[in-house]
Amino acid sequence: MSIKVEHSFDDQTYRHYLNGTLTVMHCHHYMALATQLAEQFADIGAPQILADAAEDSIRPMLDDYFAKNGVGSADEKLAVGVEYYAVIGMGKMQASGSEAGGQASLSASHMDQGWEMKWGKRDTPMNYWTRGYIAAVFAAAFGKPARSYVVTEEAGMITGAPESKFTIRLK
Amino acid sequence: MTVQRDVVVKQLADVRPLGNEEGLIPQFGVLINNLPANFWNLATMRLLDAAQGERRKELEAALVDCAHQCGYNTGYGIVNSEEFQSVVMPMVTEGAKDVLRGAYAVFTAWGWAKSGIAQIKEGEKMVIRAVDYYEADEKPGYHMAYMIRGVSAAFFDIAYGGDYPNGLNTFDCEQTQGIEMGDKFGEFVVTKK
Numbered sequence: 001m002s003i004k005v006e007h008s009f010d011d012q013t014y015r016h017y018l019n020g021t022l023t024v025m026h027c028h029h030y031m032a033l034a035t036q037l038a039e040q041f042a043d044i045g046a047p048q049i050l051a052d053a054a055e056d057s058i059r060p061m062l063d064d065y066f067a068k069n070g071v072g073s074a075d076e077k078l079a080v081g082v083e084y085y086a087v088i089g090m091g092k093m094q095a096s097g098s099e100a101g102g103q104a105s106l107s108a109s110h111m112d113q114g115w116e117m118k119w120g121k122r123d124t125p126m127n128y129w130t131r132g133y134i135a136a137v138f139a140a141a142f143g144k145p146a147r148s149y150v151v152t153e154e155a156g157m158i159t160g161a162p163e164s165k166f167t168i169r170l171k
Numbered sequence: 172m173t174v175q176r177d178v179v180v181k182q183l184a185d186v187r188p189l190g191n192e193e194g195l196i197p198q199f200g201v202l203i204n205n206l207p208a209n210f211w212n213l214a215t216m217r218l219l220d221a222a223q224g225e226r227r228k229e230l231e232a233a234l235v236d237c238a239h240q241c242g243y244n245t246g247y248g249i250v251n252s253e254e255f256q257s258v259v260m261p262m263v264t265e266g267a268k269d270v271l272r273g274a275y276a277v278f279t280a281w282g283w284a285k286s287g288i289a290q291i292k293e294g295e296k297m298v299i300r301a302v303d304y305y306e307a308d309e310k311p312g313y314h315m316a317y318m319i320r321g322v323s324a325a326f327f328d329i330a331y332g333g334d335y336p337n338g339l340n341t342f343d344c345e346q347t348q349g350i351e352m353g354d355k356f357g358e359f360v361v362t363k364k
Binding site for chain 2: 005011013014015016018021022023025026027029030031034037040041044046049050052053056057058060085086087088089091092093107108113114117
């Protein structure tokens with residue numbers, strides 16, 4: 001399966017769109033610093049705020065793609081979610097599961113590799129953004145509302161693991 | 172001749188960021204991501220709404236700092252990129268001031284903010300105006316263009332802060348007007364720290 005990718009540009013506002021969704025490029029410095037910021041503001045729940053913002057911004061993009069391209073089955077939707085992750089530059093994902101939950105893994109990761117380029121390895125996983133992304137993919141695939149899935153990062157490439165691993169569980 | 176924003180935009184706007192076989196976008200010496208703009212706005216707004224008092228002030232400074240460091244490192248990569256050297260540099264006739272104009276042309280072309288330099292006193296002060304920027308898409312009741320603030324300070328650091336990478340944090344930027352607050356444009360004032 002290979003998803004459709006259509007870039008467009010509004011020559012009035014100078015904004016860029018990916019398959020009709022307004023997107024913006026940023027670099028690994030920005031993403032790593034935003035993640036570090038989230039950890040520095042853990043007292044206000046910032047890591048989860050980051051994950052929830054990812055879930056809430058990714059879900060409409062996926063739902064829109066499914067509707068426009070006639071993607072109907074849960075398996076197809078999971079596959080689109082996996083491919084979209086690579087299209088937007090976040091890495092190489094594998095995912096499988098059912099309505100009750102499943103597993104996902106990353107063999108390449110903008111977040112982990114970007115953090116390592118900036119600061120080196122660390123002892124704990126920190127891919128809050130991808131937790132939110134995976135929650136959006138599973139909720140979209142199985143027709144659930146936001147916050148239906150708990151995504152836990154069990155292993156992170158940033159700690160030296162060969163792959164990042166996530167478990168997904170229906171609440 | 173000086174740097175013509177519309178000419179730069181026309182030549183550089185055709186950017187098509189797309190993950191490679193590893194799902195990564197390595198460019199300008201960094202890894203690029205291409206996320207829904209709404210992610211950044213939602214995250215910023217929800218973080219700000221969750222922080223109170225002194226923590227909110229610290230958070231605002233941290234949000235600017237994220238963009239400042241990003242803008243400094245990636246901005247330096249962009250200014251030295253093949254694209255910038257081939258499209259912008261042939262139009263540069265006024266030194267650092269023109270390089271800055273080129274940087275804002277790229278900033279515009281790649282969708283961060285339709286922006287340009289309104290006033291500049293070289294090495295001392297710069298006023299930026301933006302007539303469209305994604306950080307204005309939410310209307311939270313406060314200025315929210317932390318990314319433009321940080322990147323504007325970073326661009327001035329690159330132009331007048333000394334040799335890279337030692338010029339970071341030479342300048343600061345405040346937002347004085349914002350479309351997100353009902354103003355006609357966003358206005359950003361860069362001064363020495």
